[in-house]
Amino acid sequence: MNIVTSPKDPTRIALAPSPEKITVLSPVGYPPKVKAKTLAPRLESLDGRTVYLVDCRFDDSIELLKQVQTWFARHMPNVTTRIISLSATYQKDDPKTWSEIKANGHAAIVGVGHCSNCSPAVATHAITLETKYGVPTVGLHTDKFSRVVESVTKMAGLPQAPRAFVPQPVMGKTTVELEAYVNGKDPISGRPVMQEVVEALISRSVDNGARP
Amino acid sequence: MTTEAAEFDHAAPRLLDPDTEDNLQRLFLENSWTDKLPIVLPTEKRVAEMLAHTSHSPDEIVGHMQPTEFRVAWEYTVEKVAVNAVMAGARPEYFPVILALAASEVSARSSTSSSASAMVVVNGPIRHEIGMNAGVGAMGPYSHANATIGRAYGLLSQNLQGGSVPGVSFMGSQGNNYTYNNLTFAENEERSPWEPLHVQKGFKAADSTVSIFWGCRSTTFCLGLREKYWREHVRDMLAGIDGHSAPCLLLDPITARQFIDRGAFDSKEKLIRFIHETGEMPAGRYWDLQLVQNYVYPWATFGQEPMATWLKAAPDEPIRIFPEKDVNVVVVGGEANGYWRIMGCKYRKTVSIDAWR
Numbered sequence: 001m002n003i004v005t006s007p008k009d010p011t012r013i014a015l016a017p018s019p020e021k022i023t024v025l026s027p028v029g030y031p032p033k034v035k036a037k038t039l040a041p042r043l044e045s046l047d048g049r050t051v052y053l054v055d056c057r058f059d060d061s062i063e064l065l066k067q068v069q070t071w072f073a074r075h076m077p078n079v080t081t082r083i084i085s086l087s088a089t090y091q092k093d094d095p096k097t098w099s100e101i102k103a104n105g106h107a108a109i110v111g112v113g114h115c116s117n118c119s120p121a122v123a124t125h126a127i128t129l130e131t132k133y134g135v136p137t138v139g140l141h142t143d144k145f146s147r148v149v150e151s152v153t154k155m156a157g158l159p160q161a162p163r164a165f166v167p168q169p170v171m172g173k174t175t176v177e178l179e180a181y182v183n184g185k186d187p188i189s190g191r192p193v194m195q196e197v198v199e200a201l202i203s204r205s206v207d208n209g210a211r212p
Numbered sequence: 213m214t215t216e217a218a219e220f221d222h223a224a225p226r227l228l229d230p231d232t233e234d235n236l237q238r239l240f241l242e243n244s245w246t247d248k249l250p251i252v253l254p255t256e257k258r259v260a261e262m263l264a265h266t267s268h269s270p271d272e273i274v275g276h277m278q279p280t281e282f283r284v285a286w287e288y289t290v291e292k293v294a295v296n297a298v299m300a301g302a303r304p305e306y307f308p309v310i311l312a313l314a315a316s317e318v319s320a321r322s323s324t325s326s327s328a329s330a331m332v333v334v335n336g337p338i339r340h341e342i343g344m345n346a347g348v349g350a351m352g353p354y355s356h357a358n359a360t361i362g363r364a365y366g367l368l369s370q371n372l373q374g375g376s377v378p379g380v381s382f383m384g385s386q387g388n389n390y391t392y393n394n395l396t397f398a399e400n401e402e403r404s405p406w407e408p409l410h411v412q413k414g415f416k417a418a419d420s421t422v423s424i425f426w427g428c429r430s431t432t433f434c435l436g437l438r439e440k441y442w443r444e445h446v447r448d449m450l451a452g453i454d455g456h457s458a459p460c461l462l463l464d465p466i467t468a469r470q471f472i473d474r475g476a477f478d479s480k481e482k483l484i485r486f487i488h489e490t491g492e493m494p495a496g497r498y499w500d501l502q503l504v505q506n507y508v509y510p511w512a513t514f515g516q517e518p519m520a521t522w523l524k525a526a527p528d529e530p531i532r533i534f535p536e537k538d539v540n541v542v543v544v545g546g547e548a549n550g551y552w553r554i555m556g557c558k559y560r561k562t563v564s565i566d567a568w569r
Contacts (some may be wrong), residue, residue: 015217019232023296026228027245029218029277029286029372058506089510091281116323116383120282147380148323155284173503 018039037127037157040134042203049106050080051201054097056090058118059171060178061111064140067175067182068109068167071194090121093128102133107201111140114170119145123152127161142168143187162200164193220287226258240299242379247366247392251299252255265307268339270294273515274314277373279323279381288314288372296371300364305342306357309334312422313365314372318560320394321369321376322426325383329390329428331460331557332362332397333542336420337409338565339398346400348546351462353393362396390428395555397544403465404543405472406480414563420565425540427457427557436550437470443490449554450491450534456503457556458538459487464545467552484539491534496527507519 043049053069055062062083069081078178082105086094101108110126111121119141126139141149143165145192165188166181173181231239236253240246252258258540263270270291278285293314297307300464313320320330334344370376401408401417410421432452434445453459461483463471477483488544498504499522512519522531540559545551 019234019479021230021232022255023230023251023257024235024236025226025259025291026224027240027254027292027295027299027367028224029288029292029374030224031286031374032218032284033221057510059502078288086510088514089507116325117280117282120280123283141508145383148383151380152283 052105052108055085063101090194108137113141138162144168164196254295254298258298265304275317286374296368302360308568312563327384327388329388331395331425333423334398338420344398346398350397362393381389423562424560425557431554453556454507460540466550488536492530495525
């Protein structure tokens with residue numbers, strides 16, 4: 001029972017009935033059960049290794065990956081990099097490309113996740129390389145999609161999937177601007193983008209997902 | 213692809229904790245279970261009334277839905293669809309239509325950053341049984357059935373696919389006002405000079421169906437067909453439809469008959485062929501469209517036709533950018549005048565309503 005004060009006479013009080021409580025059904029569907037996955041073993045070092053830069057073919061993804069390739073040439077010349085575009089659009093799984101990377105490479109960077117569909121796709125392709133092909137992989141996205149990536153990797157059972165972010169947008173940016181993205185800091189973590197990427201591929205910094 | 217071998221968690225409580233109407237309205241709003249408008253609270257009595265209008269069991273799995281490819285799909289039952297139908301204010305007799313929409317597994321809350329909307333066309337006897345509008349104002353808020361069925365489609369999509377929350381599970385950069393009721397209307401079969409949409413899609417005229425289109429980001433509009441330049445005017449309208457989408461002609465019956473008068477298109481197929489032949493663009497300009505680069509060019513390089521052949525065209529050579537199979541025609545409107553429009557959207561599927569009665 002609620003006690004309310006009359007607005008006309010604050011000294012008087014009146015008793016009002018409690019609002020009735022009702023029962024309703026939940027409108028939410030049933031989520032899939034999440035099965036935990038683990039990362040591929042990390043490399044001791046990238047020296048002398050081949051890193052595939054996987055272009056998801058959305059907007060100007062390949063232009064950013066060219067700047068990643070330039071960064072490796074300047075800062076880690078002992079690393080071989082190969083840019084490879086997906087066989088079709090990012091909307092399809094691409095076993096042919098994954099097999100080539102597995103056969104001829106040691107690590108991968110998949111990018112760029114910078115749209116509502118391609119960001120989940122980039123995250124998923126990276127998880128495929130990690131868990132089905134055993135290739136250490138980093139997903140490269142723009143910052144606008146950080147929560148999308150968080151959600152997708154969590155529901156895929158690999159919330160620790162390595163990722164790095166550059167500013168949005170990539171589309172239409174000049175070579176100089178994209179170079180600055182790659183040489184700059186991850187807007188989400190505040191750490192240098194390429195430091196994050198390299199450390200995620202080698203053993204000393206990555207949580208492999210093993211839980212007690 | 214994301215539903216393969218998936219198991220689903222049905223452990224969540226069926227009922228929410230009892231509370232006052234005001235508090236429950238607030239709860240639904242704050243949990244992003246609404247379209248930000250007040251809803252009808254899904255009490256057990258209301259949900260039971262909804263369920264009484266289908267022969268299907270409340271526990272039957274209707275389908276799986278996801279906000280985009282590469283995001284996990286969630287599962288839902290007949291009862292879950294009923295809950296969302298109640299929330300939208302739908303009458304129980306509309307329920308088979310809403311179940312058919314849910315069974316399509318096409319989300320009306322796609323996360324696409326392009327801000328797409330679904331468009332729903334209802335055909336067959338059900339239109340009259342539940343009072344759907346195919347005439348004056350069919351695409352506006354002038355029919356309880358049109359309004360609430362379309363709203364239910366949106367609500368069930370967001371709640372049964374695991375959410376539609378900006379920044380997480382919805383990334384439509386500008387949003388799309390059509391998604392309030394997903395352009396839900398009935399085809400004006402009685403005033404159309406052609407066979408109805410669902411017959412084109414392989415159903416019988418006596419069947420009741422929902423057809424779902426998707427896109428609805430570009431629209432062009434015109435009044436009638438002038439004698440001298442009608443072909444050119446149509447060409448101009450088609451130039452306004454994004455090259456990655458497809459034209460769906462939404463014709464008032466007056467204009468449908470005028471297409472027969474002007475072009476002798478005595479079937480939808482003949483009109484569709486004319487649209488295909490008219491929608492041209494120089495190859496160089498077409499391939500430079502960003503969406504074409506993203507979604508068409510990769511398939512062309514993969515050898516998929518007709519795009520692979522288009523790649524061989526010289527930059528100035530016109531190519532017909534809308535394949536016949538992607539062009540659709542629907543007759544809707546009340547003959548207040550011969551206005552018509554072209555909606556840029558792709559056909560997804562047609563689902564039987566009768567199967568959900």
